[in-house]
Amino acid sequence: MTFPDITSDLKAAMPELRGRLLANQSLAELTWFRVGGPAQVLFTPADEDDLAYFLKRLPQELPVYVVGVGSNLIVRDGGMPGVVIRLAPRAFGETSTAGDVVTAGAAALDKRVAETAAAANIGGMEFFFGIPGTVGGALRMNAGANGGETKDVLVEATGIGRDGTKHTFGNADMKFVYRNSGVDPSVIFTSARFRGRITDADAIRARMNEVQTHRETAQPIREKTGGSTFKNPPGNSAWKLIDAAGCRGLKVGGAQVSEMHCNFLINTGNATGHDIESLGETVRERVKQTSGIELHWEIKRIGNS
The missing domain is CATH 3.90.78.10 (UDP-N-acetylenolpyruvoylglucosamine reductase, C-terminal domain)
Structure with missing residues (x-):
């Protein structure tokens, strides 16, 4: 399956775009299942401003979908028309701590959020250690495992709307339910802040080890x-x-x-x-x-x- 190449038209309409546009890029390599056809356009933004610039100028009739590490995704064999956006860890994967709060980019692995929290003696995020996805997916799906969910620790999330506007969502604004959130599906999450509690380091590590042992013994990872x-x-x-x-x-x-x-x-x-x-x-x-x-x-x- 090959889609019409529209990258030249997009580049012409977006002269200040800094991210990378690829036509008919295979998506199979970006998913854990290793199946599926190509994206008509695969866009990797340089940063949050570049993403906003792109979305603001993208024709409204083109569908948009975001992928992370593809751990919870089936791409059908006919491929994905329109634009698939992949947030790269280099631009959207940083994590940091301040007090009992962890800040993470949407491309950061959930596992890294748990590790960052543990290094700062912040408990309550050990469940992220058992989720093989990214922060962006966790926000969209209210990801959870081993008795914890994203809604339990989220302070706020930021995202870019289809019109290029930046939005901030508090926990209540996310309208979390089981394995989903009520935020407009067109919003692309870019970062989040999570609050835990200062906890004994040994207790945190013990809990993370329990989570990892459960995954290794009960799941075909x-x-x-x-x-x-x-x-x-x-x-x-x-x-x-x-x-x-x-x-x-x-x-x-x-x-x-x-x-x-x-x-x-x-x-x-x-x-x-x-x-x-x-x-x-x-x-x-x-x-x-x-x-x-x-x-x-x-x-x-x-x-x-």
Whole structure:
């Protein structure tokens, strides 16, 4: 699949743009599943001002999507029309502390937020150590693990709107719910501030070790996977429903339900985006047939089939 190259037109309309524009750039390498087609345009902004400049001048009819490290993402095989924006760690990945507050760019790994907090004896953010994504994704999805969620520690987030305007959101403004936030989906988060509590360093490290041990023993973290596939239904666990439906180890093409953890799908080596999504839909159908419960995707799916 190849899209029309519109990078020359964009550059002409944005003479002061400092970031990088690439046409028909493969997205498979940017996702943990290692599947999917290209982005019509992949834009890597130089900094927050460059991002705002780009968005302000981007034609409104072009769709925009943001990717981080692609740990919770299926890119379909037909690729992504419009613009995919990737915030690079060099420009958006810094972390720092002041008192009991951690400030982090949207491209900073959640794990790094936990490490930065631990180095400053700030507790309450150990759960981030078990989330294989970035701050931007954590803000958008109210990411959580091991008993903690982003909403528990967020002070405020900053982001750029589709019109290039900068916005600041307090915790209440984020309208957090389970694995989602209510902020306009077109807003691109650029940074956040989190507040923890000053805690004994040994206690923090012990908790982080518990989180890491849980991941290594219960999740297929060394596979080509995408993290938890489905949201847990109220009062239930997605993996238990999937297991009860007989889906452990189920395969479609090169995609497979993990034998280790039923709520993880894996690329066994040659899966396509279609294989993985089809497997997920098959699992949803079987769970609905056996339990009457409808599972909802936690992994994001983007692009053309």
